[in-house]
Amino acid sequence: MSLSPADFFTDYTLRSIVLGSALLGLVAGTLGCFSVLRRQSLIGDTVAHAALPGLCAAFLLTGTRDTLGLLVGGGLSGLLASLLALGILRYSRLKEDVALGVTFSTFFGIGIALLTAIGQSGNAAQAGLEGFLFGQAAALTAGDVARFAVLGALALGTVAALHKELQLSLFDPDYAAVQGWPVAGLTALSTALTVLAVMLGLQTVGVVLMAAMLIAPAVAARQWTRSLGGMLRLAGGFGALSGGLGAALSLALSPEGGAGLPTGAVTVLTATALAVLSLLLAPGRGVIAGWGRQRQARARLRRELAGGRR
Amino acid sequence: MTLPFDLVIVGTAVMVAWACTLPGLFLVLRRQALLGDAISHAALPGIVAGYWLSGGSLASLPALVGASLSGLLTVGLSALIARSGRVKEDAALGLVFPALFAAGVIAVSLNYGNVHLDLDAVLYGEIAYTPFRPGWLGLPAAWVLVGGMGLVNALFVGGLFKELRLSTFDPGLARTLGFSPRLLSGALLTLVALTVVAAFEAVGAVLVVAFLVVPSATALLLTRRLGTALGLALGAGLSASVLGYVVALALDASITGVVAGVLGLQFVGALAAQGLRARRVRGRAAPQG
Amino acid sequence: MTVTVPGTAPASLAGSAPPLALRGLSVAYAEAPAVWDVSFEVPAASLTAIIGPNGAGKSTLLKAALGLVPRLAGEALFFGAPLSRVRRRVAYVPQRTSVDWDFPASALDVVTMGLYGRLGWLRRPGRRERAQALACLERVGMADFAGRQISELSGGQQQRVFLARALAQEADLTFMDEPFAGVDAVTERTIVDVLHGLRGQGRSVVVVHHDLDTVREYFDRVALLNVSLVAAGPTGTAFSPAHLRAAYGERHGALAAALAGGPP
Ligand SMILES: Nc1ncnc2c1ncn2[C@@H]1O[C@H](COP(=O)(O)OP(=O)(O)OP(=O)(O)O)[C@@H](O)[C@H]1O
Numbered sequence: 092m093s094l095s096p097a098d099f100f101t102d103y104t105l106r107s108i109v110l111g112s113a114l115l116g117l118v119a120g121t122l123g124c125f126s127v128l129r130r131q132s133l134i135g136d137t138v139a140h141a142a143l144p145g146l147c148a149a150f151l152l153t154g155t156r157d158t159l160g161l162l163v164g165g166g167l168s169g170l171l172a173s174l175l176a177l178g179i180l181r182y183s184r185l186k187e188d189v190a191l192g193v194t195f196s197t198f199f200g201i202g203i204a205l206l207t208a209i210g211q212s213g214n215a216a217q218a219g220l221e222g223f224l225f226g227q228a229a230a231l232t233a234g235d236v237a238r239f240a241v242l243g244a245l246a247l248g249t250v251a252a253l254h255k256e257l258q259l260s261l262f263d264p265d266y267a268a269v270q271g272w273p274v275a276g277l278t279a280l281s282t283a284l285t286v287l288a289v290m291l292g293l294q295t296v297g298v299v300l301m302a303a304m305l306i307a308p309a310v311a312a313r314q315w316t317r318s319l320g321g322m323l324r325l326a327g328g329f330g331a332l333s334g335g336l337g338a339a340l341s342l343a344l345s346p347e348g349g350a351g352l353p354t355g356a357v358t359v360l361t362a363t364a365l366a367v368l369s370l371l372l373a374p375g376r377g378v379i380a381g382w383g384r385q386r387q388a389r390a391r392l393r394r395e396l397a398g399g400r401r
Numbered sequence: 402m403t404l405p406f407d408l409v410i411v412g413t414a415v416m417v418a419w420a421c422t423l424p425g426l427f428l429v430l431r432r433q434a435l436l437g438d439a440i441s442h443a444a445l446p447g448i449v450a451g452y453w454l455s456g457g458s459l460a461s462l463p464a465l466v467g468a469s470l471s472g473l474l475t476v477g478l479s480a481l482i483a484r485s486g487r488v489k490e491d492a493a494l495g496l497v498f499p500a501l502f503a504a505g506v507i508a509v510s511l512n513y514g515n516v517h518l519d520l521d522a523v524l525y526g527e528i529a530y531t532p533f534r535p536g537w538l539g540l541p542a543a544w545v546l547v548g549g550m551g552l553v554n555a556l557f558v559g560g561l562f563k564e565l566r567l568s569t570f571d572p573g574l575a576r577t578l579g580f581s582p583r584l585l586s587g588a589l590l591t592l593v594a595l596t597v598v599a600a601f602e603a604v605g606a607v608l609v610v611a612f613l614v615v616p617s618a619t620a621l622l623l624t625r626r627l628g629t630a631l632g633l634a635l636g637a638g639l640s641a642s643v644l645g646y647v648v649a650l651a652l653d654a655s656i657t658g659v660v661a662g663v664l665g666l667q668f669v670g671a672l673a674a675q676g677l678r679a680r681r682v683r684g685r686a687a688p689q690g
Numbered sequence: 691m692t693v694t695v696p697g698t699a700p701a702s703l704a705g706s707a708p709p710l711a712l713r714g715l716s717v718a719y720a721e722a723p724a725v726w727d728v729s730f731e732v733p734a735a736s737l738t739a740i741i742g743p744n745g746a747g748k749s750t751l752l753k754a755a756l757g758l759v760p761r762l763a764g765e766a767l768f769f770g771a772p773l774s775r776v777r778r779r780v781a782y783v784p785q786r787t788s789v790d791w792d793f794p795a796s797a798l799d800v801v802t803m804g805l806y807g808r809l810g811w812l813r814r815p816g817r818r819e820r821a822q823a824l825a826c827l828e829r830v831g832m833a834d835f836a837g838r839q840i841s842e843l844s845g846g847q848q849q850r851v852f853l854a855r856a857l858a859q860e861a862d863l864t865f866m867d868e869p870f871a872g873v874d875a876v877t878e879r880t881i882v883d884v885l886h887g888l889r890g891q892g893r894s895v896v897v898v899h900h901d902l903d904t905v906r907e908y909f910d911r912v913a914l915l916n917v918s919l920v921a922a923g924p925t926g927t928a929f930s931p932a933h934l935r936a937a938y939g940e941r942h943g944a945l946a947a948a949l950a951g952g953p954p
């Protein structure tokens with residue numbers, strides 16, 4: 092496909108894909124900050140895998156591959172898994188990664204069992220379930236974009252309204268609890284919003300790559316700012332940029348008549364590139380800036396030492 | 402001579418369980434429980450490269466080597482990023498493995514867009530097929546690979562138990578005492594990468610990830626003693642394998658799925674036992690008057 | 691006898707309830723109890739040190755009083771009421787190591803958090819809150835560091851930021867867990883001056899303290915703890931060699947008493 096930049100504004104399908112991916116990146120990037128700061132970065136991976144039994148159950152119940160039904164089923168089991176992980180964290184001394192790992196492998200195992208059962212019943216529509224594992228951005232329609240916009244606005248609106256409450260319960264949960272804030276509820280809320288973002292993205296970029304859309308923009312943003320508000324906004328921006336740019340690149344670079352570059356993969360690589368660049372180049376926190384400061388300081392101190400000796 | 406199907410499958414499951422639990426216990430203690438999942442995904446570009454080198458065979462030695470190399474790359478890169486002090490360990494891992502996976506997905510779509518490279522087979526190697534894949538000396542391939550890794554892990558963990566325990570709980574002290582915690586953890590993670598690759602080729606990623614985390618987590622709920630925990634975790638893996646297989650046969654369900662389910666139930670049981678114990682203590686201990 | 695309006699507590703009565711009253715407080719994490727049947731009161735305008743060996747249950751006592759760990763038995767009353775009714779009058783300074791100091795926040799952001807309780811749901815801190823927070827940083831000598839990212843503060847500076855956050859709350863009762871751990875002499879002096887200032891305003895502070903040397907100088911009351919309460923009361927009477935021996939055990943008690951100085 093040879094595309095000119097103008098095509099992205101005029102072509103209906105292209106516009107949907109690019110806009111949808113950008114919106115997705117915006118929502119996932121913003122919400123990812125919470126999981127990264129909570130040391131639960133891989134919650135996206137967990138939720139995405141844990142959605143499988145719900146997807147299968149919804150499919151078994153409805154018998155059709157109705158996207159909305161599947162998403163609701165998957166979302167519910169993803170939410171259940173992440174709340175269970177929070178419960179394990181609260182009621183045992185196990186750490187974040189273990190809580191996520193346990194729920195994730197159990198739910199995914201059950202999902203595989205269900206998937207096999209569906210496979211044995213020989214239902215033709217079964218193949219469609221696998222689309223969720225790898226994602227199909229090319230299938231994004233204007234309807235999807237509208238849905239992303241509405242749900243995304245809901246999620247981001249909640250974050251904006253409860254910014255101060257979420258910040259406090261994230262930074263110092265004990266202090267927040269003494270002040271009377273419902274820390275468990277606030278944590279569950281931000282987790283539920285993350286699940287929502289993951290479910291939105293599942294269809295588009297797929298299970299594995301969705302994990303990255305929560306993490307990479309947040310990591311990139313953290314390097315440039317020293318306030319949570321700044322981090323949330325920047326991560327949203329980085330997410331939107333990698334979503335939009337990734338989709339546009341994948342469309343523009345796809346060989347003519349070829350299978351096409353998978354949008355999700357290009358998006359993730361874009362987001363990762365942004366994170367790596369930020370880690371290296373950000374002023375202040377960046378690795379290179381750190382080296383520079385260190386070298387200057389050493390040179391100066393050596394000079395002073397030499398001067399003192401004389 | 403051919404071994405009975407049941408024996409091959411249950412034997413494979415137990416070998417995977419034990420080979421994974423040995424290093425898995427230390428992963429769980431080091432906040433790296435999700436490493437197995439990460440490696441199983443990050444292996445994709447290595448598998449694709451191996452596939453390409455070997456001229457189109459998935460279960461080939463080059464694919465295995467490629468997968469191991471990308472597993473090691475994941476471990477090394479995420480350690481490098483985390484050591485910069487600007488990103489926490491979990492986020493560093495989450496930055497590396499999706500990127501490698503994405504690179505693999507792109508490589509597949511560019512080179513094999515028209516060939517049917519069955520990604521599912523890579524991600525969900527199926528334990529039910531192990532009896533059909535002969536290996537060496539009449540033993541199934543899975544036994545040779547996973548059993549071999551299990552042996553190496555047992556020697557490593559058995560021989561260096563004291564050192565591993567010290568460098569897990571107090572890396573600073575381990576360093577001052579002259580053990581290199583970095584070398585030890587490098588060796589441990591290398592073994593994890595090799596084990597994960599050997600095992601998921603045989604039984605699929607799900608079971609590998611489950612065995613790496615869940616039995617150890619269950620055991621650590623029940624005891625804080627490391628030696629006891631290791632014994633309990635090995636026992637949990639053994640019983641889940643046998644029980645899971647029997648139940649899966651009876652229900653005609655996926656072995657992988659049921660074994661993972663049993664592991665989950667064991668964990669829930671341990672969690673409940675822990676809660677009950679706490680409640681009993683409270684009931685008995687409250688001061689009177 | 692005074693006539694009271696129904697439904698409102700008489701001002702004199704509300705004022706007379708002690709800032710903190712512990713009644714039979716007990717906590718167990720596992721088989722062995724961590725805190726056993728502890729009762730004592732903290733009067734208004736006082737500085738109380740909680741003293742005891744490592745593992746004596748000092749942190750646990752604070753957390754249980756504040757409802758952060760489940761209580762086995764007993765109750766904690768604040769100004770005569772359960773905590774849920776008087777939260778705004780109670781401040782808590784956790785151990786410095788309990789939070790992630792790489793969190794994206796400046797010193798001023800952290801101090802502003804002390805005002806969140808008063809702001810209530812949804813309202814965002816504005817210019818006025820920032821000014822108040824800055825004033826509190828000033829009181830602990832940290833005004834110059836207001837914009838500093840918290841990961842770039844030293845341990846003692848972090849401790850002072852936490853203290854400023856408690857000040858911002860303008861609480862009548864403040865709990866502090868080891869505020870002097872790993873801080874230099876100047877920071878320690880700053881913190882002590884602030885505590886004495888609070889007492890002068892009629893407020894009370896409860897501090898987990900390890901340095902027996904300074905107990906007499908800094909605090910007017912002590913509570914000696916070793917799972918159960920050994921003694922509680924004015925420093926002059928409760929902080930005695932006999933009580934120290936009981937709290938620290940026979941082997942270390944003599945050493946503890948020697949360290950504490952004062953009359954034998
Ligand atoms: N989360 C926990 N789970 C189980 N046991 C705990 C927990 N926290 C503390 N303990 C135990 O409870 C007892 C009291 O601990 P606590 O932290 O209250 O002591 P402390 O007096 O504050 O000690 P230190 O001076 O060392 O700070 C100790 O024996 C400790 O092992």
Ligand SMILES: [Mg+2]
Nearest residue numbers: 748749750867
């Ligand atoms: Mg303590």
